[in-house]
Amino acid sequence: MSTRRIHRLDASAAGFDAQLDALLHFDQGTDDAVQQAVTEVLAAVRKQGDAAVVEYTRKFDKLDVAGIEALDLPRRELQVALDGLSKEQRAALETAAERVRVYHERQLLQSWTFQEADGTRLGQKVTPLDRVGLYVPGGKASYPSSVLMNAIPAKVAGVGELIMVSPTPRGERNPLVLAAAAITGVDRVITIGGAQAVAALAYGTQSIPQVDKIVGPGNAYVAEAKRRVFGTVGIDMVAGPSEVLIISDGTGEPDWVAMDLFAQAEHDEVAQSILLCTDADFIERVAHSIERLLPTMPRAEIIAASLANRGALVKVASLDQACELANRIAAEHLELSLADAEPWVEKIRHAGAIFIGHHSVEALGDYCAGPNHVLPTMRSARFSSPLGVYDFQKRSSLIHMSQAGARALAPVAATLAYGEGLQAHARSAEMRAEGHAD
The missing domain is CATH 3.40.50.1980 (Nitrogenase molybdenum iron protein domain)
Structure with missing residues (x-):
């Protein structure tokens, strides 16, 4: 060249x-064939659940399996993969995992409150997501580093359950990916991929529970599926x-x-x-x-x-x-x-x-x-920002009004509510200034 x-x-x-x-421009639009295929897959999985996931796995990954249970990897297989690594590979994976963990532990958001003079308390409650799905490309194009970078922040955040999906075309499994899942404490690994895996995580099936958020890279079909299920579940990004x-x-x-x-x-x-x-x-x-x-x-x-x-x-x-x-x-x-x-x-x-x-x-x-x-x-x-612990935590506002605080703010709220034509809002606030609750 x-x-x-x-x-x-x-x-x-x-x-x-x-x-x-012109150099920076990149058309990220998805072609019609990808959109149509993803539409069909999402609809089928939403309607048929496990049966559709298994059928698409047979079709695209060339795996002859009877049901989802055959695609669920027991934790012992993850440990076998970890134990089977060379000393050099295992040391590198463990060193990287520890460094990623130490860095991300500094990102943890904490709940906080403050109290005003009249006794009103305001604040923010931080809680981890209940369940997250992690998509990891499978086969030869597999990236154990993606497991570390997605799973570790989720675990540091305190996510209740982390489900990893990763296709194994023709049964080909990447031991480094499985070892990374073992090191990071992934709770469940299912050997499915493509738009059907995204659909299963987003909608839930008979055997796969619905998650709250889907993270991780994938091909054009995976990216389009993530884009389409956003709103039903959260996603990290469409990169x-x-x-x-x-x-x-x-x-x-x-x-x-x-x-x-x-x-x-x-x-x-x-x-x-x-x-x-x-x-x-x-x-x-x-x-x-x-x-x-x-x-x-x-x-x-x-x-x-x-x-x-x-x-x-x-x-x-x-x-x-x-x-x-x-x-x-x-x-x-x-x-x-x-x-x-x-x-x-x-x-x-x-x-x-x-x-x-x-x-x-x-x-x-x-x-x-x-x-x-x-x-x-x-x-x-x-x-936007890099993926981090904060992507696996959510924030709830805390509002504990004292009686004096409610009386003081009721006229402010009522004036604004009347200005917006929302009389029930206004009266709801005014009632706190007019009466007493037992």
């Missing part, structure tokens, strides 16, 4: 804004292609930057990898590193397509301009590959995760740094 196929942009050139907008934005001042190693761009691009052909750099010579050095290193990558074709489709090397006039563009792009991952990165963190308002300095590489964040790797994509970092 030639780096001439990567977009080469100059932020000071005429037409740059339009070029950047777009993965993204990295690197800001460089020309210091550091061009090979490192090239590999960081590759690490994002190897996800798929529509992943996005962008470099913003103040040093034109360093951009050329990165381009040469891309040329030299790309043929050594096992996923070279995917990386090449991704860089050609949505990748860019961008010359910027200053780090201030780079930070302005970063806030406009609002990338999932932002690497500040700078000699002195810390002062620039305050300039960043919109990013899913900020990696500070040459050694803070996204790959460490994806697996074991501690913060969650489930991050907002498609510029949604402008208004």
